[in-house]
Amino acid sequence: LPALFEPARPILATIEEAGFEAYFVGGCVRDLILHDPIHDIDIATSAYPAEIKQLFHRTVDTGIEHGTVMILDHGTGYETTTFRTESGYQDYRRPDSVTFVRSLSEDLQRRDFTINALAMKEDGEIVDLFDGLGDLKRRVIKAVGDPNERFLEDALRMMRAVRFASKLDFEIDDATLAGIQRHAPLLAKIAVERVQVEFEKLLLGQNPTRGLRSLITTDLYRYCPGLAEQRDALCQMQDFNWQLTSAPAAWVLLAWQLKISASQAAMFFKSWKLSNQLIKQAQKALRFLRVLSNNQIDNQALFMVGKDVLTIAIEVAKTVGLAVDEVALQAQYQQLPIHDLHELAITGGDLIKNQIITSGPQMGKLLVQIQQAVIAGQLVNEPTSLLNFARQHCEL
Ligand code: ATP
Numbered sequence: 152l153p154a155l156f157e158p159a160r161p162i163l164a165t166i167e168e169a170g171f172e173a174y175f176v177g178g179c180v181r182d183l184i185l186h187d188p189i190h191d192i193d194i195a196t197s198a199y200p201a202e203i204k205q206l207f208h209r210t211v212d213t214g215i216e217h218g219t220v221m222i223l224d225h226g227t228g229y230e231t232t233t234f235r236t237e238s239g240y241q242d243y244r245r246p247d248s249v250t251f252v253r254s255l256s257e258d259l260q261r262r263d264f265t266i267n268a269l270a271m272k273e274d275g276e277i278v279d280l281f282d283g284l285g286d287l288k289r290r291v292i293k294a295v296g297d298p299n300e301r302f303l304e305d306a307l308r309m310m311r312a313v314r315f316a317s318k319l320d321f322e323i324d325d326a327t328l329a330g331i332q333r334h335a336p337l338l339a340k341i342a343v344e345r346v347q348v349e350f351e352k353l354l355l356g357q358n359p360t361r362g363l364r365s366l367i368t369t370d371l372y373r374y375c376p377g378l379a380e381q382r383d384a385l386c387q388m389q390d391f392n393w394q395l396t397s398a399p400a401a402w403v404l405l406a407w408q409l410k411i412s413a414s415q416a417a418m419f420f421k422s423w424k425l426s427n428q429l430i431k432q433a434q435k436a437l438r439f440l441r442v443l444s445n446n447q448i449d450n451q452a453l454f455m456v457g458k459d460v461l462t463i464a465i466e467v468a469k470t471v472g473l474a475v476d477e478v479a480l481q482a483q484y485q486q487l488p489i490h491d492l493h494e495l496a497i498t499g500g501d502l503i504k505n506q507i508i509t510s511g512p513q514m515g516k517l518l519v520q521i522q523q524a525v526i527a528g529q530l531v532n533e534p535t536s537l538l539n540f541a542r543q544h545c546e547l
């Protein structure tokens with residue numbers, strides 16, 4: 152077993168020695184078999200949360216009402232979830248009440264896709280009740296049981312199907328795809344935040360155009376924020392395959408392809424409930440891309456975009472085929488006289504102290520003028536020259 156699993160084996164052994172069952176489950180087993188990188192390990196057990204807490208000294212109740220307890224072991228946390236079924240689905244959303252059960256098979260049955268319904272014992276033996284191994288080999292995403300029922304229970308699963316198609320570069324099984332097509336409108340019932348998580352993973356997958364194609368052919372896109380009227384633009388996005396490394400880059404690429412400007416982007420991204428920080432970054436990147444595509448890059452544009460967003464913007468520029476000399480741009484950025492307003496050799500306080508201006512909106516304007524002159528290389532960034540410039544330009 153890969154290194155990540157080894158330290159978790161004694162935990163499974165401890166649970167089993169106490170007379171319970173314990174398995175590795177879900178994504179980690181799937182990724183192990185695919186030889187994909189494994190990011191977290193999930194353990195499922197017949198033991199109830201209280202029983203787990205009796206067996207281990209250090210635990211954290213990370214989601215105890217859903218049966219999840221984190222076991223802390225040598226500085227690492229292992230999420231352990233009691234076998235459970237989910238019943239009483241209302242509004243096509245995941246139920247908020249769960250029932251703990253003692254059988255693994257019931258727990259595997261409630262999982263979304265066959266490839267996500269695999270369990271593995273501590274010794275490496277795989278439990279495969281729905282031919283998940285066969286679907287991994289065939290590279291197919293297939294609902295556990297009747298797809299229609301499964302999507303009626305939880306409409307988010309439709310979005311998960313298209314994101315796994317992208318993430319793993321798998322095909323969606325015909326009946327599963329038909330189920331999505333039939334129930335796509337139910338996606339509107341799902342909290343945007345949860346749709347956002349899956350859509351972002353789709354954009355960042357191994358084969359995003361594959362996920363995107365299913366999103367379009369099933370009509371799921373029509374129930375995603377701001378995409379209902381964007382069929383043509385989304386179709387055009389399939390013309391090139393991309394591979395992005397960061398969430399901001401993914402959203403910037405999307406907005407750029409949909410021809411959403413920096414100022415329109417705020418509303419679009421808000422409708423996706425993205426964080427204010429990501430929205431700000433994405434807007435800066437979109438402004439920079441616009442300037443780049445107009446061949447108007449200057450020091451001011453580089454200063455405005457900043458170091459981190461420059462990297463994001465360059466990644467997107469390369470992806471969409473804008474002419475961009477990354478090395479030259481990064482070098483030009485490095486050589487900016489200042490990279491941050493705080494690096495200016497004087498402050499507003501200095502302007503007041505030297506009786507050039509009193510505080511107020513005029514002072515802000517003057518500082519911006521000084522800053523622009525420095526960035527443009529017209530003014531040396533040292534106190535005397537800045538104060539002289541300020542005296543010449545102040546309107547008092
Ligand atoms: P990733 O590597 O992207 O985290 P994952 O398979 O681990 O993929 P998670 O969202 O972390 O995905 O979910 C863990 C497991 O829980 C899944 O493998 C699946 O068995 C189950 N699961 C998650 N969400 C659902 C859902 N909406 N319906 C049914 N089962 C689900």
Ligand code: MG
Pocket residue numbers: 178191
């Ligand atoms: Mg996971």
